[in-house]
Amino acid sequence: MKRLHALAGLAAAAAALLLGGCANTEQTRADAHKLLQQRSAAMSEPQALTTRYTSALEQFGRMLDIYHASNKTPLYVQSRAIGDATGLSHPMVGAELPGDITEMVRSAVNRIGDRVVYVPFQPDYVMGHVQQGARMQLTVPTVLITGAITEFDRALSSAGRGVDLGLLFGKGKGETDSSFSRQAASTISRLSLDFNLVDFSTQTMLPRMQATNSMRVMNDSEQDSLDFAIYGNGFGLSSNTRYLQGRHNAIRLLVDMSMVQLLGRYLSLPYWRCLPNGAPDPVVMQRVARSYEANDPAKRVRWMQETLRDYGFALEVNGRMDERTSAALDSVIAMLKLPKPKDPKDRLDPEVFTRVYVNVPVETPRRTAAL
Numbered sequence: 001m002k003r004l005h006a007l008a009g010l011a012a013a014a015a016a017l018l019l020g021g022c023a024n025t026e027q028t029r030a031d032a033h034k035l036l037q038q039r040s041a042a043m044s045e046p047q048a049l050t051t052r053y054t055s056a057l058e059q060f061g062r063m064l065d066i067y068h069a070s071n072k073t074p075l076y077v078q079s080r081a082i083g084d085a086t087g088l089s090h091p092m093v094g095a096e097l098p099g100d101i102t103e104m105v106r107s108a109v110n111r112i113g114d115r116v117v118y119v120p121f122q123p124d125y126v127m128g129h130v131q132q133g134a135r136m137q138l139t140v141p142t143v144l145i146t147g148a149i150t151e152f153d154r155a156l157s158s159a160g161r162g163v164d165l166g167l168l169f170g171k172g173k174g175e176t177d178s179s180f181s182r183q184a185a186s187t188i189s190r191l192s193l194d195f196n197l198v199d200f201s202t203q204t205m206l207p208r209m210q211a212t213n214s215m216r217v218m219n220d221s222e223q224d225s226l227d228f229a230i231y232g233n234g235f236g237l238s239s240n241t242r243y244l245q246g247r248h249n250a251i252r253l254l255v256d257m258s259m260v261q262l263l264g265r266y267l268s269l270p271y272w273r274c275l276p277n278g279a280p281d282p283v284v285m286q287r288v289a290r291s292y293e294a295n296d297p298a299k300r301v302r303w304m305q306e307t308l309r310d311y312g313f314a315l316e317v318n319g320r321m322d323e324r325t326s327a328a329l330d331s332v333i334a335m336l337k338l339p340k341p342k343d344p345k346d347r348l349d350p351e352v353f354t355r356v357y358v359n360v361p362v363e364t365p366r367r368t369a370a371l
Contacts, residue, residue: 053256054111056274060260061113063362066310067269068115075267078119078141078200079105085148097149097247104252105145108259116263143206143266144198147258149251151192151214181225189217191247193254195262208283209266211258215250270358280358288357289350300348301325307353308332310360321347332356 082102083089089099109118119141126136164181197209257275264271268287272278292303298319305317305325313328321344329347333340338355341347 052276053253053260056260056276057108057111057256058113059274059362060264060269060271061111061115063269063271063274064113064115064267066360066362068267071115074115074117075143075263076117076119076139076141077109077143077145077263078121079109079145079147080121082145082147082195083149085150086152088152089149097152098251101149101251101255104255105147105259108256109145109263112259112263141200144200144203145195145262146198147193147195149191150194150212151190152247153190191215191217191250191254193251193258195258197262197266206266209262211262211265213254213258213261215254217247217250273358273362285354285358289354292353292357293350297348300353304329304348304353304356307357307360312361329356 079102081100082105083100084097086097088096106118106120109116117139119139126138130136192212192214195211197206198204199206260271260274261281264274265281265283265287268284268291270280270284272281292300295303301321302317302319305315305319308325308328309315309317311328311332313324313331315325315328326344326347330340333352333356336355336359338352341349341352346352
């Protein structure tokens with residue numbers, strides 16, 4: 001009988017453990033599910049990736065609608081693999097930089113609009129489909145972009161400051177010891193990218209069609225601590241904050257800006273008007289002036305008339321400096337606060353045309369002379 005009671009007790013204990021285990025498992029699952037819901041609610045929603053130059057790329061596309069409205073053929077652009085020339089993307093040195101930023105270049109070019117079309121180079125993909133019987137029409141690019149990450153100067157300069165304060169009082173009656181310290185440090189590194197344009201048909205570098213831009217990368221840290229003790233019993237507080245600017249984000253900023261500059265130079269457009277705090281580019285100003293100066297007087301007048309039409313003047317493009325053309329030009333010169341030409345012949349001066357050309361209003365697309 002005692003043996004039966006013992007067996008019954010063991011069975012009851014086993015059943016209790018089993019039920020407790022089930023209950024514990026169910027509660028754990030419930031807690032895990034609740035934690036998942038809380039963390040999912042706190043997680044930020046996916047957002048479209050934009051930079052301070054995203055609007056610059058889009059505005060550059062609108063500028064193309066104005067300056068190249070009569071040109072129906074888009075500019076076909078292709079790029080070679082854009083990688084890291086510093087060697088710091090290698091895993092053996094910590095992979096501090098991305099090894100390939102070609103996709104960033106493609107995204108930047110593709111964001112401009114339908115007047116600049118990126119042509120991918122994927123021979124294996126194309127050949128695979130051709131072998132399966134697909135018919136493909138290949139587009140030959142006009143220009144080829146080459147480039148690389150060319151500089152990363154780590155810890156180019158650094159500085160640090162610290163403050164320490166300690167107080168000891170109440171000796172003999174209630175010894176109290178307190179201290180406070182603050183440490184701050186800042187490190188600046190520099191990151192640079194180089195891009196060049198190649199004429200695809202001749203496979204030669206286009207003179208002065210390049211963009212070389214640098215950006216500082218910040219690494220800031222700050223640490224505070226407070227200690228307070230009475231009779232050796234005390235407490236302490238400490239905080240540590242650090243800000244490290246993302247290198248990938250810095251590279252994307254440089255890529256977006258460089259594409260505006262590179263293609264703006266090639267197309268002789270005042271691209272700096274799209275950039276924050278942009279300044280006139282001497283390369284573009286010289287190209288516009290030389291192209292205009294190479295024309296005969298009648299064609300110079302036609303270029304000026306077409307440009308003035310983009311300011312909203314209803315002029316006939318007849319190649320003659322008539323009264324309406326002269327009045328429109330005087331109005332624009334006054335609006336831009338340019339020196340008024342003393343001699344009527346100076347109205348066709350290349351410098352005057354260049355200043356008028358690069359300040360065409362870009363709010364409303366109109367047709368202008370293509371250089």
